[in-house]
Amino acid sequence: MVNKELFSKALDSTDEGVLIASVSQRRGGEIVYVNRAFERMFECSSKKLIGKGLTFLRRLSREKCIGDAVRRAIQLGKSVHLMVELMTRRGNSFCSRLCISPICDSGGCVSHLILVSHDVSELQAYRRQVEKQNQFLAEQNIELEALATHDPLTGVYNRRYFDAEFKRALAVHQRQQMPLSLAFFDVDYFKDYNDYYGHAAGDRVLVSVAAIIQSHFFRAGDVVARYGGEEFVVLSSAEGDKTEFHSHIERVRKDVEALAMCHMKSQAAPVVTISAGIYCDVPNGSSELGAIVEAADRNMYHAKAGGRNQVSCG
Numbered sequence: 001m002v003n004k005e006l007f008s009k010a011l012d013s014t015d016e017g018v019l020i021a022s023v024s025q026r027r028g029g030e031i032v033y034v035n036r037a038f039e040r041m042f043e044c045s046s047k048k049l050i051g052k053g054l055t056f057l058r059r060l061s062r063e064k065c066i067g068d069a070v071r072r073a074i075q076l077g078k079s080v081h082l083m084v085e086l087m088t089r090r091g092n093s094f095c096s097r098l099c100i101s102p103i104c105d106s107g108g109c110v111s112h113l114i115l116v117s118h119d120v121s122e123l124q125a126y127r128r129q130v131e132k133q134n135q136f137l138a139e140q141n142i143e144l145e146a147l148a149t150h151d152p153l154t155g156v157y158n159r160r161y162f163d164a165e166f167k168r169a170l171a172v173h174q175r176q177q178m179p180l181s182l183a184f185f186d187v188d189y190f191k192d193y194n195d196y197y198g199h200a201a202g203d204r205v206l207v208s209v210a211a212i213i214q215s216h217f218f219r220a221g222d223v224v225a226r227y228g229g230e231e232f233v234v235l236s237s238a239e240g241d242k243t244e245f246h247s248h249i250e251r252v253r254k255d256v257e258a259l260a261m262c263h264m265k266s267q268a269a270p271v272v273t274i275s276a277g278i279y280c281d282v283p284n285g286s287s288e289l290g291a292i293v294e295a296a297d298r299n300m301y302h303a304k305a306g307g308r309n310q311v312s313c314g
């Protein structure tokens with residue numbers, strides 16, 4: 001049998017705060033023992049704690065969960081575990097992993113409760129730091145992914161992403177025999193614009209043109225990308241009718257022209273305009289990426305050869 005002195009020394013040697021309270025239906029119970037770790041945790045001496053009623057336990061936290069946990073431990077006769085913010089006598093707070101366990105007498109009735117508090121403030125602070133770091137890394141990964149897949153100037157997808165999506169979409173459309181639509185855009189006389197107005201102004205034109213195209217093709221089956229320089233491309237799985245797709249691209253052309261960005265060096269119009277070529281067909285099993293791109297690109301050059309500021313489907 002372990003004597004009381006050894007029991008007390010053992011509890012005082014632990015870093016976990018230990019409180020023992022009696023349970024009485026008539027008196028309601030009171031605190032009968034606290035170890036030194038509990039005194040340190042709660043910044044309160046055992047003399048001021050021993051003799052306090054069970055209701056004192058509710059004052060250990062601003063939360064109501066401790067009172068509920070005490071009642072559950074008594075009623076169920078089982079240990080109750082919870083993570084809770086506890087308050088010291090001086091008003092300081094710390095995070096505790098708390099265990100409230102019942103102690104039964106020989107008749108099986110709950111005679112005492114033992115409350116064990118483990119200060120996990122450092123662990124919680126470390127977890128918050130790890131979570132913050134993980135969130136930062138996740139945000140960095142999103143930024144890196146955006147840099148890898150998007151054009152930094154215009155914000156639309158880049159050539160690399162387009163090539164990958166086009167390859168995937170072509171395989172799907174070949175397998176399911178669905179029409180695939182592709183359109184190439186070129187800003188008319190863009191080199192002359194850059195030479196006359198400067199590269200900063202040229203960048204603003206590219207951003208504006210990209211925004212117009214993106215505003216028309218924003219569905220899940222659409223991919224808008226900067227193909228290179230002043231060229232943009234649209235890949236659409238959502239549109240399969242050649243006439244409708246042509247009309248849609250024509251609306252893009254008109255909206256760019258309606259921006260009325262002055263272009264004194266253009267031979268197509270006094271404002272910035274675009275030329276476009278489209279491909280819209282059901283790709284067969286032998287259709288290749290290069291051939292489809294070449295078809296749309298060739299139609300774009302037909303539009304340019306025909307006077308620019310127009311859409312050509314061949």
